[in-house]
Amino acid sequence: MADTDRLIRTAERAPVIGPVTMVRLVIILAVLAIWEFLSHSGWLYRDVIPSLVNIGAALFDLLTHGEYYFNLAVTAGEVGTALVLGGSAGIIVGIALGANRFLSKAFESYLYYLGPTPKIIFFPIMIMWFGVGSGSKIALGTLSCFFPVALNVAAGMRQIDKTLIRVGRSFRATTAQMVFKIYLPAMRHPIINGVRLGLGVALIGTLLAETKLSNKGIGFLIINAYSTFDMPRMYAMLIVLFVLAIGANAGVGRLGGLDSIKRH
């Protein structure tokens, strides 16, 4: 009974909004107030920082028109296909490199150093190989996605508990059984982490390719808004894109039971 009273008193004393939430609210409000002040100050070029009201109106306009969802579906389709192709290839290559020390010594350094190179520079080649349509965007996304998945899976393979592998071998498991019963379940976290990184870079690769040469997709809409100097619309699209990208990243992380959405 005494414990219950104490709990009730503690609950009564606890503030409705915690200090962290309060700081967050203050930061958000301060940023919005500074933004609105700058938009009316005339210190910057007109429309570079549009009024929040205009951005809100553009956001509403964006989300209530079917055109945006069509382009979102195009980009989502390209990124999804790139993730499936690049992710599958990355898992296969990662397992091969992680399971075989010789292959790892022979080829992994190439992947390690090619991984962080800027993939957008391959876009002219992708256009020549796959045309100016969705194919070249998917190809660039696939290429971007392959490296982080392959490297994470290879590193994950090497961290598998040796006892599990010995158990599999003592049961005379075939290669396919070893892959599906031992390797893949034991590497759930590295694979999900690789897919999460792969999703991020596939999204960036696909969208950048769309901004360079495309007539559909979110990247095209962003560069189109820039070309027509429709700044509120551009801000609205960037806001929605950031929310979707961060949400997708966190979603994949949560799917794999990863604690944080930190990139490294």
Added chain:
Amino acid sequence: MTIADTSAPMRRHKLGNVFPAAVGLGSLVAFFVLVELLIQIGVLNRFIIPPPSEIIESFPRVIVEEHVVARFFQTLTECLTAGVMLTVFGVAGGVLMHRFKLLQQACETWIAAMASAPIVLCYPLFLVIFGRSAWTIIMMGFVSALPPVILKTIEGISSTRKVLVNVGRSFNLTPSQQFWKILFPASLPTIFVGIRLGLIFALINVVGVEFLINFGGLGQLINEMAERYDLAGTYAAICFVILVSVLFFMAVEKVERWLTRTD
């Protein structure tokens, strides 16, 4: 155990690494020879994939006629400028957030989320603000690479061993002395990891934005060659950028190892 005893396994280990490396390099050469043969016999279209021999031949032309050295230094300058800004603002931001715990608790998740956001997609916005200039490229490299530097700085300072902090306290160090004599030196290895990641992100974004806005150094070179439909030149320029990127990563890794060596 004598020195001779220990050197024999080491030699074997080195020899054990040489053979796989030779196989890796040999496979790469064999792949290019195969592509050359397939193009020469007409299986692959030479107007889509130029023969590797033509790409190699075009290297001197691209280097001389396209002023590759000047372009390389332009890209390097943009990248290093972004790197200096990253180091100053990223480390200062991380220190500030560690100093004010409430700020850290409020903002760390946001910064981690920003690290996963496609910030480079803001390049049209930066084009409007800074114009089609080197500053658009530098600022894009800086902003895209800032989150890992801040996060690694916080991680480095927060993971300082408790015993070191207690030693500082037992000497009655002031907060400033505690930071400069204990926390900062202890967190330097992790901070360098953040700066290395930041520099890699900066290079990726600098070259990418150069290509996209057709301005600046090596990124623009690829765009120009592609627009001229100089196939061999485009492939040669891409090879050159890959080579520069790889050398840059290796150099940054070496510098990090040198700065964080313990002996």
